[in-house]
Amino acid sequence: MKAFSKILFVTTLILTFSCGDALEPEPVSFVTGDSFFSNDAELENGVLAMYEGLQGTNTPQFNEPRATQIEFYLTEMRSDNTQSRNGGSLDSDFQQFELYEVDVQNFVVRNYYESMYNIIFRAHLVLDNIENASDRRREEFEGQARFVRAYSYFQLVRLFGPVPMPLRVIAPEEAEIAFTRVDAPMVYQQIVQDLKAAIDNLDDSGSRTMATRSAAQALLAKVYLTIAGAENIEPIANYDSARILCEDIINSGQFALMDNYFDVFNSEVNGREDPDDEELAPNTEVIFAIEYVRNNPLTSQNYSREWGDFGFRFANFTTEDIRNAYFERGETERVAFAESNSPGAFFVTKYLPNSSILEQAGNDWIVLRYADVLLMYAESILSINTSTGDLRAVDAYNEVRERAGFDVPAFAFTEDELFEERRIELAFENQRFFDLLRIDENQNSAELILSTHSVEVGGNFARTDLLLPIPQNEINLSLGTSTILEQNNGY
């Protein structure tokens, strides 16, 4: 018996002490980031993670980054295109946008701000570890990461004005970087640099749901138009830079308008929705889209449901103003709204859920498409003028109108006509607000358009409402540090 008990004790001791790294169990359900991004496969994973960030989380809550899925609140709902079904409300963070009474605590704004910096962080995980890539893949990864970073900063600078601009992964202690707002021209300069690098590093062989050379070109063209039109910095030179980029895309012959307008939104960019579907002809018009796959909570989006009668917030319903614009112009092919269960309200019919589970829609979000490039081309040739009869511009303009069923070609167009064309062609695609920023201030300015619109919906627009507030919690966090983050005027 003694022998037995001794054996027991020895066994116990051995079992107990044998595990040398007893306090460092091997991770099972995760990989530890300290040693990750060390080779091509891991960096490629990092690139995908950026797009996962852009896709945003499909949830009705606001505790996870929603990114693109809530972008319409910050853009379309602040333009003259849409409003909430039941009208604006100061009490609701969803309904403040149309009233131009966005609170500094607004959690939709905060979520978007957070989302963009999270995506930038993911881009920096790739860029900071780029030396671990093989020579063969390094340019591709760098191009991808710089494109995504440029896109994120482009969204931020247009919505918030000067913003903090980390250019690498930063730690919470680095208050100076986190809370110093970099002037808009400096941010634009960085965006241009990133996109130029992306154009150099990328080709057009990849999927249209990731960065390609054409996507970087088209985005850079829009950046130039914005620098010229909205920032009014060296407009003639910047319009011309945009023109060259658009020309390059048009001449590449890779893109064409879809014959049927609604096919643009109903045809998936990659030609099929799930792997089980038979492969269809890909969408020839899309240059860059953010991809979603339906009926899966992790890869789908819910804005398609939110916009309709089945949504929870009844957001992004059409304004009477845009419906009148459709009627006055005699639009037939592009009418993108239908009457709701609630009489008198009309919801958007672009991006209607293509899924059996309504809030798990797979419709891709189109960021850049060929019609946009054609109209940007026209805009770049129009340059600082109020109208143009330049054939290159008019041809591009007519190409878009012709698909919309307007067979009689125009011989010239004014700035107003061009932007009205953009408004209808790109309606509800989150372009309108940013377009308004580019409209010549001497003409039918953004301020005038938004003031008129805001009166119609019971809001209270002021020029300072062109920028959103920096989320208050960021400002609060800066208070204890050496660098105080400043709020935009009017908030």
Added chain:
Amino acid sequence: MKILHDRNFSNRFAVPVLTACLILMNNYLYAQNLVSGKVTTKEGEALIGVTILEQGTNYGVITDIDGNFNIKVKPDAVLVISYVGYVSKSIPVGNRTDFNIQLESDVKQLEEIVVVGYGTQKKSHLTGAISKLKNEKLNELPFTRADEILVGQIAGLQVSTSSEEGVGSDPTLRVRGVGSINADAGPLLVIDGAPVDSDFFGNLDINDIESYEVLKDAASAAIFGSRGANGVILITTKDGKDGPTKFNYNGFTGYQEAIRSDDYDLSVEDQIAFETSILGEVTDRTRFKQQIGSVDWQDVFFDGGLINSHSLSARGGNKKTKFSTSISYFEDEGVLLTDNFERVNFKAKVQSKVSDKFSFNLNLSPSYSVRRRFPDATREVFRQEPYVPTFHTEETLQLVDTDGFPDLEVGDFVRQSHFNNFILIDTVFNDAGEIIGIDSTDLGGVSNTNQVNPVARATQQEIIDKRFQIYSSLGADYKLNENLSFTASFTASFQDLLRTRFEGLEHSIDPSDALARETNQSRFRLVQNVFANYSKSFINHEITAVLGFSGEQVIERFTEFESRGFSTDAIPRIEGGASVALREGFERQRRLLSYIGRVNYAFQDKYLASLSVRADGSSSFGPNNRYGIFPAASIGWRISQENFLAGSSILSDLKLRASYGVTGNDAVNLPNNLLEFNAFQSVLESTSVASNGGIGQTFVAANIANPDLQWERSIEFNPGIDLGLFDNRIIASIEYYQRTSDDLLLNVPVSTTTGFDAALVNIGEVRNEGAEFEIRTVNVNSGSFSWNSTLIASTNKNTLRDFGDADGTVLSPDDGSRSGAEWLVSVGNPISNFYGFVAESEIPIEFIQRPFDFIGGQNEQVYVKDLNGDGIIDDDDRTILGNPLPDFIWSITNEFTYKNFDLSFQWQGSHGAETRNIADFDVFGWSGSDLEADPNTTPNFDFVRPKIQTDAIIQDASFIALRNLNFGYTLPQRFLDSFKLSSARIYASASNLLYLTASDFTGFNPESIRQGGDFNAITNGYNRGGVPLARRIVIGVNINF
């Protein structure tokens, strides 16, 4: 046998030498007799360690394990036989050489043994704050869970029925307040010496429990190191005893009903009376609703239920082997419409002495429970007005908007919106009572919610937890000699929880929302303990010490699947759906390596000291802080043992003590479960990404790594007094404690430019201080009648002392439609504070828009006070409106016995807490109706705020309850003999027979507080209606045979 004092070197090696020396030196050499004997109890059980002293000298011996002793004394000597807890005896030796001595237990100082961490201790020698609760008749009370039953039983332990899920769900346990914000604030559960998951409370059979010990102060809990900060509850299960096998059956059966809220009793009839009193007539809308129906939602949803408990045990053994086995079945239907709980328990516990030195023990207790929870929130039920029937009938279909809902049939669930747009047609009479025409009114929208019928929400949704648990341990004791023994044990506790959730076709408006979800969680915990125990008694000194090592490993696996695409409710599981719509999973591990030591010392049974230390290494913390040291020290002085108090007729016991200790808390709660164990390192999680027309996979960073991460630390100082008066007919203890918890694990906000909005750090400080008072009295103890009373009371004051940069933050956790309820983080105040405006006066009904739209509706706004007097109402007029922490909790228990009858009952109360009763928001129609003041006509409209932002819904959460009552009759012996029973008792017991809440409390249960999600310790006290308490009455029998 052991010789004490100056002959104490007598062990087997030293005896020959020393004996020779002593023979030469000893004065007693001449004329000494060798006297031997045995000391037993009256029942014949051997008493170990009894002191046999020669009167007038310091010379003596103590008895061995079988109660035997040998001593050499002169014939004229007198032996004094003394043992703690027994009446001492003096016996002249004379010429006798063999003594059989029986000691009688001393009622006035019955020596209680208390289980402490990794050992036991005499109660008289305790220097920390430990409460013991023996299971005498607890198992006859109608409680479902082994933790619920502790309500009101232990000073400083707060037990609240807080869950919104219904019967069988876990209550909130707090030992001496809340010392943590983001980490678990509940005590550690230890069963038979091994830490287990607190979920094990839910599956224990109360009948199997011998006693509970609650380690309250840090000095007692520090032996559990990094998990001791919230106190420790030790449960000891029943052992078998030497002797013939004893069988016991205890069973009860009874009924329960919900304790309702009168304020929430809304009815169409009351509304008619209300409207008539103001308008002199009834509105068209209400007249229409009256035609539809009249429902008492509390009747529908609080349907009461049965409760049944059966437990059968067999315990017994012989000198070598003892066993304890039991089997039990418990069923509780709960008081809500769908909740239900069933449990089966088995237990086998065996101890066997292989030799004098070696013994082993085995403990196996599997259990299985099925719990169907209430799947909804009661506040969602009471959003529905009391005219809405559950199902359509021929009559209700006549009132339906047939344009909008052409396909409704008898038996379909009723939805409020079915009755919209009805044209009410009235016959118009003239003064003479003749019909002169008809009058038609389009009522428009009468519904205030789009939701489906609440009965559909509850019954067409099914959430069931099936939990299998097993506690198993194998241990061995090896006794090297009288003083030194070793124990080793392995304890494996395993739990498998399968949660199935089904939302049927009729659960939601859109049938395509039907879904089935299956969540599986398994948790395996292995605890290995190796300990050396040392104990040695001298005449003046008593030392016990433990030194040991403990290793612990937790492996947890979680998976979740959801399927969608249901065309029928026929198969309410994931296999019934068309496609899998969700997959989640994680596996995580935590390891703990601990080195443990403790020394207890008593000098002359008067001066007591205890020192302990535990070093914990945890895999959950950063390499920079992987090990933590948790020391504790305590001292005591038994003044009553001093000569100057000896013989006092008043004071029979008096002990002063003080303790100081450091404990930790490692159970951080984070939304991401993987991070709870791994936040010190950078965690990249796998996720799906839409990619290239399919679903790709990628890794996403989940956190900012913090290699400095460590446990929360609590330091507690606890002086106390134990007092016994009048032969211990009055026993009292008083404790004061001050526990300061710092290095709290908090997810503090960081700039989102880092890519994250928060990072887990150790920051902040909270203090809990308070006093506990416990008094037990024997009021009457005559032959046939006795009356005992127990009073327990405790106070606690909670103060947030440091919160980094976040001091002053206002939190509004429930965003969405109920936003506006705010909490303030404020250093110098309690950890949780309701924040908002102070209501001044109601707005007169004439200014309310559509005041009669909602049956039982009340105005949702109120005039508020301009606190700073600047003439406007803005954010600066907000103030702290209360806090959800009770200041004072108490209970009084009285026990009477008269002949064979006994009666005990306990009153219990809690005072000083407030609750934010958000249920008012739904019940009184503030959601979805226009019970608002008209901004155009209401005077001083700038001073109007929604009640939800004011103290109008901050209500007193105090209560006084007749918590339990037990009336029993023990059958007389002559009756038993004929049935061959050794004892039998029949009883009736009850819980919550009376439950009184504060007059301003409108809800069901002031303790039912929203937990989880965004609601943590700083945003506590949110009452969403919750689950009402159950009033239960059962009858039972308790038979031994």
